[in-house]
Amino acid sequence: MGSSFGRIFKLTTWGESHGPALGVVVEGCPAGVALDLADIQHELDRRRVGQSKVTSPRNERDQAELLSGVFEGVTTGAPISLITYNRDVDSSKYENLRDVFRPGHADYTYWAKYGHRDHRGGGRSSARETWGRVAAGAIARKILASVGVEVYGFTREIGGIAMERFERDQIERNLVRCPDPEAAERMVTAITTAKDEQDSLGGIVEARATGVPPGLGEPTFDKLDALIGQAMLSIPAVKGVELGGGFAVVRSRGSAANDAFYLDDGRVRTRTNNAGGSLGGLSSGEELIVRVAVKPTSSVARPQETIDMTMQPRTILVEGRHDPSVVPRAVPVVEAMLAIVLADLLLLNRAARIDWPAG
Amino acid sequence: MGSSFGRIFKLTTWGESHGPALGVVVEGCPAGVALDLADIQHELDRRRVGQSKVTSPRNERDQAELLSGVFEGVTTGAPISLITYNRDVDSSKYENLRDVFRPGHADYTYWAKYGHRDHRGGGRSSARETWGRVAAGAIARKILASVGVEVYGFTREIGGIAMERFERDQIERNLVRCPDPEAAERMVTAITTAKDEQDSLGGIVEARATGVPPGLGEPTFDKLDALIGQAMLSIPAVKGVELGGGFAVVRSRGSAANDAFYLDDGRVRTRTNNAGGSLGGLSSGEELIVRVAVKPTSSVARPQETIDMTMQPRTILVEGRHDPSVVPRAVPVVEAMLAIVLADLLLLNRAARIDWPAG
């Protein structure tokens, strides 16, 4: 259970880190969307390992095959199946982890739940699963683009080093996807230092969506905020999520926290955006702002105290190929999940009014 | 759409703030649960308005009627319907808000989505909707109790005043539900001051669950963390959620953030609990720890800039009866949502293994 997400635009991911292949099935993509495999591959490449010295050296090309749902370059309304075969699998480093639980990982909890697990590379719990999310996110972006919505993301903070200025065009120009090139440089140094010390770093990723029409979200339990909450906290290593003012806004007063409405050239705007683009769980038309907390990578090549499946104490040292910080590679995953939530709510919104206007 | 939550233990809430009644239908409660209306009313009373000087003076008894699903004191497996009629409705204060959008509220976004709205007391977007969540949460608690799981919550922070010590038995002994009685006193003062100044305060609520068996949660999108994310961010006024170390843990290193496993009297435990009781999206058996950010109440009786439905600028002053801080009354709602998520996942977990052990 739980491998599907979405109400109308619905993805189902499958596959294990060291299994033969990984994939995603996307249901509910409307017919008539021009879809090119290159659009999808572009996003997948942004998430790929082996990109630089700050990512895992595992070498996967992550090349997608498009197996259904598109005919002559256009979606047909049928489910879209995308698959990638694992190429550079090296399970040897995991053989000694077969019967032991790595701290910070899902080893123990999967074993407790299922009584049986694929221990190789984390199996199903591996972040490698996010391949399918990014592929689906690329499709979601095409739907969003049709109404002028754009999603982008960046690194706010890594290892305690926070960005101090925002230059959007800098984001993809450095290894950590930080809009502040100087902070980016310090982040890279921090990561390589941590790596040299057999350790790892966490950080904060922010994603934004512009051009979001007002009214997206479904009251009560499928609020925009709520679905973003589910989407973000379903990403491996994410331990927190906030919108707009988030945890900081709790220290302000209502009179300051409220965003005043005004009319800007015929469009309803707010003077501030503490709400982060969502009011009462529906999009307000302001920029949507989401931040997620990414914990430091759990795999560290240091001796750690743990137990094994026979309930004996053990000391382990987790080898294998890992990202010293997953934050930079989490950026496209966070973006993808935001795009998926928005595309789903956009399609769902068409049923909100009996006289729903086309578009 | 969006008024239902849960996969097996599923609730559907209905009703508007100033409509004739509010209610909830709970599906998927197993047969055989001893259920007394008093158990439910006890939780509803904790959420009730008019409790003290720090809550709204609206006077609702919130008395639940139990209309189905229970026979001779025991659940039958049929849907459980609970209802409360609104008694102290005063819509007069809202008449002047009929065509204007209150800042910080859902007025504008509902109007943009639906083209038609019940403006009285926020209609469907009112926090009054949470009545049904608390009622359902009381049922969820009974299910959880059958396996030894207990959920409780408290106020960590209000208006910048944070608790400094934790005495669990103090929580329900002060008006703000803070486990630190001295901090509680300062919080009460801060709230009454803000109220006198026609303003409002936000804060942080924490909820915990003890006795959670390992393995609850469904990998990938229905992770324990993910469903908690959805549940919490579906609560009105909540703008952020985190588990365990949350946003703070991003500044530690992997070697420090990982929780080492050890065996304690035959039970698998971790030395620390930065994970907040969830590993890989499944419960670890450690205490589950969730924190939510509650924004300051949006209704403040100060002049605010806004626009109306004809797109004209307006200045409004929101009267009506409001909580100067919803944080204390949010505590039972946060608890309820956590209990609901856990009960749902507990029942779902029975299908995880072909040889699932009874209990």
Add this chain to the structure above:
Amino acid sequence: MGSSFGRIFKLTTWGESHGPALGVVVEGCPAGVALDLADIQHELDRRRVGQSKVTSPRNERDQAELLSGVFEGVTTGAPISLITYNRDVDSSKYENLRDVFRPGHADYTYWAKYGHRDHRGGGRSSARETWGRVAAGAIARKILASVGVEVYGFTREIGGIAMERFERDQIERNLVRCPDPEAAERMVTAITTAKDEQDSLGGIVEARATGVPPGLGEPTFDKLDALIGQAMLSIPAVKGVELGGGFAVVRSRGSAANDAFYLDDGRVRTRTNNAGGSLGGLSSGEELIVRVAVKPTSSVARPQETIDMTMQPRTILVEGRHDPSVVPRAVPVVEAMLAIVLADLLLLNRAARIDWPAG
């Protein structure tokens, strides 16, 4: 589980035959639908008991209260809650059935499943539950009317007496809702005879929908046919369902069974309608034709062999107030379910194309 139906337009029914009340919550009704309680009550009255000598003498007014989701006569997009309190409950006749399983009823199977049941009047398994379906169906009809779809139904056959001609305006003019007034007369006689003989009759109900736009239905598992199949076989006492040619068409050849396409005044039509208005699981634009098999009422006041909860053989005689044939009262229920399926698919269809045309 299982008390909800629908993807967008979703109803949840609750309540037991002899409980305090029954109700339904309808989610996903679009905002902007003019909805009058009288529209709903009209349909409920068609389903009501105590209408004539061919129905149960239980006297329920079945009056609906509308508790949410409608403001100033128009739907708001919020869930619509409808309730009716049971007035004429007489559980005394059921006291002797507390520990015994009535043949043909759900007594044994509920007990086997839940280990605990409300035995009074069938509890949750009673056809009284269909009150909520008819109420929801009345709302669905309003949605359908906005695009020119109309649903109606009638009795084709009772106790082996089949209609021989079709006069639509006769349907509601006789006690059995048969479009053939002479057959209707014979059906009434057959029912009263069976009743006098402490026995009961079954029959066939047909429902049709006109004005259905082509393309409703979702390929593969949510085909129009498939959802109609679920909807109809969820009605108590229904044991079969067929569309168009149904079971009879299996004896024809493909060349005869295929409905040839032609153009009729600019509209795509078929020369015949063996498909019953559905091709490949999507509506074709032709009249939708559905037939359901309704078994004879299981409650008969004759001695029947059975066992009790202690696994002892028993002879029982089922008293209480029952319909000697539920067929006439099943007509509005079958109509309601068809309307619900169509309204749901109509709303869902808006997400089928990126350039979906309004209407």
Add this chain to the structure above:
Amino acid sequence: MGSSFGRIFKLTTWGESHGPALGVVVEGCPAGVALDLADIQHELDRRRVGQSKVTSPRNERDQAELLSGVFEGVTTGAPISLITYNRDVDSSKYENLRDVFRPGHADYTYWAKYGHRDHRGGGRSSARETWGRVAAGAIARKILASVGVEVYGFTREIGGIAMERFERDQIERNLVRCPDPEAAERMVTAITTAKDEQDSLGGIVEARATGVPPGLGEPTFDKLDALIGQAMLSIPAVKGVELGGGFAVVRSRGSAANDAFYLDDGRVRTRTNNAGGSLGGLSSGEELIVRVAVKPTSSVARPQETIDMTMQPRTILVEGRHDPSVVPRAVPVVEAMLAIVLADLLLLNRAARIDWPAG
């Protein structure tokens, strides 16, 4: 939408008749099920084309690759992905059908819905999609086997020729899967005759399940009958479904139609089985009996009247490789859907009681 089926045991099929591949993702299979690809392939081979003179000459090996969810021969609880690449695709015969609507097929309705379609071999609407259902059904059977449930099916009738006796061991010994070898011979002759005459035949398939524990099914809308209704009417070419007495039972009286309970060696049984193994929508413990009506194949190589996408009348002759009767190959599909419904309800049933007994 609509490519998924099931609540706990959930399958999602994808792929087009002439696309590169077809597949299915099965979620919710419990961990711990011993699963061998050979078990799956065995069922797929029963459904395969090119088996004999009564099936389509298209030559597909339909070989399944197992890509996830199984580790060391046992399911892990992760989604199971199965795929088969199309090998013998010949789209040339469909080129002339690009802009024309075949009678009896989904061509027109897909075009009306989506405005864009893959016309090759019926695209998504092709019965080739059922590959994934049969694969998933093989997994469902393994789950069912663990509690002693067995599903089997057979042909009751083809082209008006009905079986007259039942010898279970004869079913798989003739080309049409009929338990009456003499009727089978006449059916084969009828099919080959129809084929020679460029025509096609329909028929009736029956599926049964033995060993079903009482209580499977969820009251109200997810009744066993209702889910069987959806499952069966989602199969291409099926136009009707009935349980037990079905359409025939409507002509009997309640006193005769009721199945009397008795105790047989400690087990609750019924003297007759007009209910077809389901009472009140829950399994009764008696054999489950389902029949479906399969229309004659729509593709017939005779001139047929139709229109094209420019709304011009046309005469077409549908070439390509088709089954003159799909009935024999429908048998494993009907069985698969029944197994899937039962496995899903079996797993769901574990949440029905707080004290659910393991097994």
